[in-house]
Amino acid sequence: MATAPRTTSRAEKGVARQEQIRLAASRLFVEKGFDGASMQDIADAVGLTKPGLYHFVESKEELLTEIVDAGVERLEREVIEPARAIKDPEARLAAMIRLHVENISHVESDVGNPVTALVENLIGLNDARRLEMEGRLRQVFEVIRGALDELKAEGRLADGLDTTVSAFSIIGMVMWTNRWRRPGGRLTSKAVADSIVALALHGVLKA
Amino acid sequence: MATAPRTTSRAEKGVARQEQIRLAASRLFVEKGFDGASMQDIADAVGLTKPGLYHFVESKEELLTEIVDAGVERLEREVIEPARAIKDPEARLAAMIRLHVENISHVESDVGNPVTALVENLIGLNDARRLEMEGRLRQVFEVIRGALDELKAEGRLADGLDTTVSAFSIIGMVMWTNRWRRPGGRLTSKAVADSIVALALHGVLKA
DNA sequence: GTCTATAAACGGATAGAC
DNA sequence: GTCTATCCGTTTATAGAC
Numbered sequence: 001m002a003t004a005p006r007t008t009s010r011a012e013k014g015v016a017r018q019e020q021i022r023l024a025a026s027r028l029f030v031e032k033g034f035d036g037a038s039m040q041d042i043a044d045a046v047g048l049t050k051p052g053l054y055h056f057v058e059s060k061e062e063l064l065t066e067i068v069d070a071g072v073e074r075l076e077r078e079v080i081e082p083a084r085a086i087k088d089p090e091a092r093l094a095a096m097i098r099l100h101v102e103n104i105s106h107v108e109s110d111v112g113n114p115v116t117a118l119v120e121n122l123i124g125l126n127d128a129r130r131l132e133m134e135g136r137l138r139q140v141f142e143v144i145r146g147a148l149d150e151l152k153a154e155g156r157l158a159d160g161l162d163t164t165v166s167a168f169s170i171i172g173m174v175m176w177t178n179r180w181r182r183p184g185g186r187l188t189s190k191a192v193a194d195s196i197v198a199l200a201l202h203g204v205l206k207a
Numbered sequence: 208m209a210t211a212p213r214t215t216s217r218a219e220k221g222v223a224r225q226e227q228i229r230l231a232a233s234r235l236f237v238e239k240g241f242d243g244a245s246m247q248d249i250a251d252a253v254g255l256t257k258p259g260l261y262h263f264v265e266s267k268e269e270l271l272t273e274i275v276d277a278g279v280e281r282l283e284r285e286v287i288e289p290a291r292a293i294k295d296p297e298a299r300l301a302a303m304i305r306l307h308v309e310n311i312s313h314v315e316s317d318v319g320n321p322v323t324a325l326v327e328n329l330i331g332l333n334d335a336r337r338l339e340m341e342g343r344l345r346q347v348f349e350v351i352r353g354a355l356d357e358l359k360a361e362g363r364l365a366d367g368l369d370t371t372v373s374a375f376s377i378i379g380m381v382m383w384t385n386r387w388r389r390p391g392g393r394l395t396s397k398a399v400a401d402s403i404v405a406l407a408l409h410g411v412l413k414a
Numbered sequence: 415g416t417c418t419a420t421a422a423a424c425g426g427a428t429a430g431a432c
Numbered sequence: 433g434t435c436t437a438t439c440c441g442t443t444t445a446t447a448g449a450c
Contacts, residue, residue: 035242165402169380176379195372204409
């Protein structure tokens with residue numbers, strides 16, 4: 001219905017500004033905590049006054065909700081759904097790890113991927129929203145443990161492993177990359193993904 | 208120099224109260240974030256008024272510092288030093304994982320081990336103190352990567368692994384237990400430690 | 415869209431009585 | 433050792449001008 005804009009429309013400028021605000025806010029929320037970062041901090045970071053900022057965001061909590069929701073949506077679209085589509089459990093597990101590491105690494109900043117950090121730590125959301133996000137995030141665990149259970153049923157799982165513990169451990173390896181990997185270092189996201197896939201698959205598969 | 212008290216001394220009662228305050232505060236800091244938890248919240252949790260609480264703690268930041276410092280000290284004493292004393296790199300790595308998981312599990316609450324959660328996320332500390340804690344925490348990484356490097360030099364490391372990535376991955380598996388394991392569930396801390404040791408050692412050692 | 419000014423509530427912290 | 437009362441800075445958020 002909408003006609004294609006010839007140049008940067010008001011709506012597009014608004015959307016770009018929204019993105020700029022969300023990025024700055026997510027970094028500050030990670031650096032200082034949700035309550036430690038003020039709307040004034042965010043306004044300063046994007047060159048607005050506080051009332052100017054309120055022209056673009058409804059409230060602080062709504063701003064956080066939008067950031068987290070977009071992060072979980074991306075995770076579902078770019079990681080969970082593509083991995084789920086793979087039939088072989090070993091290949092599905094490998095893809096899940098690789099896509100997840102690469103999704104985390106796709107924003108390169110001095111605080112890792114700030115959206116991932118917020119998704120991992122849902123302080124600031126109200127109870128209903130936090131529960132909803134936790135439910136959606138649980139899909140990651142279910143895909144991984146599902147793959148491990150299939151491998152076990154086929155007799156391909158190494159001895160002495162609990163599939164629940166192993167699934168959480170794999171998630172831990174992947175999520176922890178956001179704590180230590182920084183852009184410009186020796187290790188590219190691909191190198192990290194390669195090494196984690198090697199460790200995890202060698203660890204869970206029968207020799 | 209002090210004479211042994213015959214019964215609960217004022218000083219001992221004060222110490223017990225200090226412990227009660229630190230436990231309540233650490234839980235609240237984890238649940239709501241450092242800035243999200245107010246001194247009023249903490250006072251309510253221990254049955255004091257706000258000025259009553261200030262009789263026992265110097266400031267909010269000092270309270271957090273004491274909690275984190277005690278947590279890192281315990282980690283050094285119960286995990287890092289005992290593991291370091293083991294000569295064989297494979298046994299050292301196994302001990303490091305087992306002791307670390309058990310150290311995390313030694314407080315069983317609805318937020319995992321709150322001290323570990325704070326140590327993992329140093330928001331609220333000033334820059335100097337955060338840097339000091341990060342330096343002390345780095346010992347965990349160094350012990351683990353050191354063991355992996357020794358294994359590699361002896362030709363016992365599996366192919367395709369980077370020792371830095373593997374060391375961080377092992378830390379991630381261990382730290383993540385604090386996010387998912389809860390008391391009263393199917394898995395004891397020993398069962399979790401067993402499964403992680405099995406996965407990690409099978410993963411990093413040449414078949 | 416962006417500002418100045420300000421409301422209304424809450425935060426950490428302290429004074430001083432008992 | 434614990435209280436009532438209070439200080440003062442900061443916070444989220446809004447009113448209303450341009």
